[in-house]
Amino acid sequence: xxxxxxxxxxxxxxxxxxxxxxxxxxxxxxxxxxxxPEGYQSHTFVTVLVxxxxxxxxxxxxxxxxxxxxxxHNQFEVIVIDDxxxxxxxxxVEAYPLPNLRLLCLxxxxxxxxxxxxxxxxxxxxxxxQARGTLLLxxxxxxxxPPHWVATHVAxxxxxxxxxxxxxxxxxxxxxxxxxxxxxxxxxxxxxTGAGIHSRFMYMANGANLxxxxxxxxxxxxxxxxxxxASGDDVFLIxxxxxxxxxxxxxxxxxxxxxxxxxxxxxxxxVNQRLRWGTKNKxxxxxRIAVVxxxxxxxxxxxLAALLAFPLFGIYGLGLALFLFLGKGLVxxxxxxxxxxxxxxxxxxxxxxxxxxxxVVYMAFIGLLSLIVxxxxxxxxxVR
Numbered sequence: 001x002x003x004x005x006x007x008x009x010x011x012x013x014x015x016x017x018x019x020x021x022x023x024x025x026x027x028x029x030x031x032x033x034x035x036x037p038e039g040y041q042s043h044t045f046v047t048v049l050v051x052x053x054x055x056x057x058x059x060x061x062x063x064x065x066x067x068x069x070x071x072x073h074n075q076f077e078v079i080v081i082d083d084x085x086x087x088x089x090x091x092x093v094e095a096y097p098l099p100n101l102r103l104l105c106l107x108x109x110x111x112x113x114x115x116x117x118x119x120x121x122x123x124x125x126x127x128x129x130q131a132r133g134t135l136l137l138x139x140x141x142x143x144x145x146p147p148h149w150v151a152t153h154v155a156x157x158x159x160x161x162x163x164x165x166x167x168x169x170x171x172x173x174x175x176x177x178x179x180x181x182x183x184x185x186x187x188x189x190x191x192x193t194g195a196g197i198h199s200r201f202m203y204m205a206n207g208a209n210l211x212x213x214x215x216x217x218x219x220x221x222x223x224x225x226x227x228x229x230a231s232g233d234d235v236f237l238i239x240x241x242x243x244x245x246x247x248x249x250x251x252x253x254x255x256x257x258x259x260x261x262x263x264x265x266x267x268x269x270x271v272n273q274r275l276r277w278g279t280k281n282k283x284x285x286x287x288r289i290a291v292v293x294x295x296x297x298x299x300x301x302x303x304l305a306a307l308l309a310f311p312l313f314g315i316y317g318l319g320l321a322l323f324l325f326l327g328k329g330l331v332x333x334x335x336x337x338x339x340x341x342x343x344x345x346x347x348x349x350x351x352x353x354x355x356x357x358x359x360v361v362y363m364a365f366i367g368l369l370s371l372i373v374x375x376x377x378x379x380x381x382x383v384r
Contacts, residue, residue, distance in 0.1 A: 006309070007320050010302040014327045017299050020292060021331045027195035029338055034254045036148070036155040044154050046076035047133030047214075051123035053083035055141035056092045058262070062143050063096050071150035073100050077132060080141070081106055081123040089141075104130060121223040121233045128217055136217070138234075140208040143169070143261045152257040153211045156250070163248040164212040164241045166197060166205035166234075168258040170343060177354075178270060179263040181362075184336065184348045184355050191339035197251040202288040203242040207234035209259040216241055216248075239286050255343065274366045275373055297367040299328060300360045329356040 048066060052059055059080070066078050077100045082090045084107055093103045106119065109126045128136060135157055139145060156165060168190045171183040189204075196202040220240040223233055242249045264270045306313075306321035313320075333352060340346050 006302065006306060006313075006317075010299070010306065010320060010324050013295060013299040013302055014324055016295055017328060018331045020295070021335050023199070023201070024192050024195035025335050025338055027199045028191045028342075031194060031198055031251075031253045033342075034152075034156055034252055034257075036152055036256070037159065040151075040155050042071065042075055042151065042154050042158075044075070044135050044158060045133045046071070046135050046137060046150055046154060047127075047131035048076060048078045048137045048139065048150070049124060049127040049131065050078065050080045050139055050141055051083055051120050051127070052080055052085065052089050052093075052141035053119070054085045054087045054089060056085070056088045058142040059089060059092060060096075062139070062141055062145070063093070063098060063101070065144040065146070065149075066101075067098050068147050069145070069150045070148050071154065076100060076150055077102060079104060079127050079130060081127045083119050083123050102130075118223070118233070124233055125222055128214060128222065131214060134214055136212055136214055138207050138210045139259055140261060143208050143259045144172075145259050146256055148256045149259065152254055153252065156252050156254075156257075157211060157213075160250055161248070162211075162250040163216040163245065164205075164238055165210070165250050165252050166193060166238060167209040167211070167252040167254070168194070168343070169206045169208045170258055170260050170345075171263040172260040174263055175265075178267065179265070180348070180351070181355055181358050182263040182270070183345075184340075185359065185362075187339050187343055187345065187348060188332070188336050191335065191342075194251040194253055197238075197249060200242075200246050202286055202292065203235070203238045203246075203249060204289065205234040205238040208261055209257070210234055210237075211252075212237065212241070216244075220244060235289075242286075253342075258343070271366070271369075274362075275370055293367070296363055299324070300364040300367075303328070303360055304364055325356070325360065328360070329353060332356060332359070 050059075050062065063078075069076070078098065079102045080093045081104045082093070090103060090105060093101065104126060106123050106126060110122070124138065135154060137150065137153055153165065153167070156162065169186065170190065171179065171186055174180055174183050190206075193204045193206070196204060217237070220237070223236060238249060264273055303321055303324040306317050306324060309317040310321075329352075333349070336349060336352075337346075340348050
């Protein structure tokens with residue numbers, strides 16, 4: 001009876017998972033890569049916002065990439081908001097020879113002793129307040145932007161009238177197994193994000209590559225109501241805008257607009273990052289994200305449960321675990337083949353079945369920890 005119930009539940013979860021992933025795959029494949037129209041002339045002044053905390057050793061490549069932008073430098077500015085760095089980040093920014101670069105220090109905008117639960121959101125709010133641009137782009141201090149990043153975002157915004165645009169973020173300079181896993185995981189997340197937004201099924205985003213108008217940020221109240229979460233500035237904002245006008249939210253499927261960032265080195269830092277992402281999941285206003293995440297979480301746990309029940313159910317439990325694992329893996333492989341092909345990174349599918357096994361364990365245990373852990377360390381701070 002127990003094995004029958006476990007089998008039927010697992011098969012139902014696998015079928016639901018396959019249907020959702022297939023829908024994402026169809027939508028992603030139907031989306032054409034967006035290109036800047038020939039002869040395009042810009043009309044928008046842009047502000048690039050970069051919150052930074054202790055990024056002195058990593059912010060140089062980002063500033064280099066922003067100095068090489070094809071977009072006219074007199075039509076955009078870069079604002080770095082230093083978040084109480086103790087490693088010389090502010091000095092590095094001040095010394096950088098980029099005429100359209102400004103440095104803001106967050107401590108100058110907070111009252112003495114003011115309690116802040118999310119410094120990054122506060123840093124971005126300060127940046128928005130000081131921005132001269134009508135279109136704002138956000139990225140992270142450890143990223144690098146391609147030469148046509150700003151121009152592609154602006155052209156897309158002007159052509160579509162989007163109030164908020166999410167765009168791809170990928171890892172580069174991977175080395176070991178953990179970085180390979182992160183790279184494949186993120187590329188899948190980008191395709192799911194794009195398909196979810198394009199189909200208006202669910203709204204996610206990555207703050208390392210996000211564009212929105214200053215007007216809509218102010219209209220929806222910025223991050224008001226979500227200050228208690230250390231992260232989630234990107235997802236909470238896109239969900240606010242989508243709730244007001246879903247047709248004004250878009251995904252920019254373009255390699256010219258794809259930002260690259262560094263994967264994390266060290267298991268502890270990786271776990272802390274994913275806990276930071278996961279602990280806010282239950283606060284999302286979009287129930288569809290919670291349903292999808294819950295579905296993946298349960299499917300992974302059912303797969304592990306069938307495997308762990310081997311002493312109880314014998315070869316039948318092992319067979320069920322193998323069936324669920326292979327079924328999920330086949331669905332994932334087909335989807336990830338499309339994503340890695342578009343981003344020209346097919347080598348990420350090497351050692352796929354090892355990556356798939358890690359993904360099952362990762363989704364099960366990080367999902368569980370995110371429900372239990374309330375506090376964790378991030379960039380030298382204890383946050384929740």
